[in-house]
Amino acid sequence: MARKRRATKSHKSVFAVAVALSLAFAGLAGPSSAAAAIKYKQPACGKFQKQVNNSTGAKKRAAKRKLKQCKANSQVYKQVRNSHFYGYRADDVKIDTIYCGNGKWQDDVDLDGEVHTQGWRIIDAKVRKNGDFTAVVEAWIPGGRHVQGLIKTGGQWQVGYEFSGKINAASDVEKRDAKAACANL
Secondary structure (H helix, E strand, O other), rough: HHHHHHHHHHHHHHHHHHHHHHHHHHHHHHHHHHHHOOOOOOOOOOOHHHHHHHOOHHHHHHHHHHHHHHHHHHHHHHHHHEEEEEEEEOOEEEEEEEEEOOEEEOOHHHOOOOOOEEEEEEEEEOOOOOOOOHHHHHHEEEEEEEEEEEEEEEEEEEEEEEOOOOOEEEEEEEEEEEEEHHHHO
């Protein structure tokens, strides 16, 4: 009878080791699979409005700040979607990027760059009363993020790169309508 008990314990420990190894391998494969499924899209502001309506005190003030930021991001998103930005940054890097309303975007359009379908969104928008703004376009790419800083001043568009919350090397670019191009992406 003692022999059966040892066999049973041994069998259980082998099973436990097998389960642990399979979970470890699944954990290694998990992040890359999960990262491939990431979809960036411009969030709706309704959830923040609900938080404002259903909270009080400090939580209500925090919800109001989030709602204001969401509305600013959405305002800029509406101006950027279905647009093609073309020109050069101040550090002589060529800008040739399309952002579509359906979530697709393409960099290096003239060179038939890869069309990304994981989506994009506007973050950290700061809109002034006259409609001028600064904002950051963010998109997921394999191995990191695609980030561009946008500035609109008096109807003139500028693109730069974002670093530490600032837009650097911004220079004037041409903003073109990309509805036809977006329909073909």
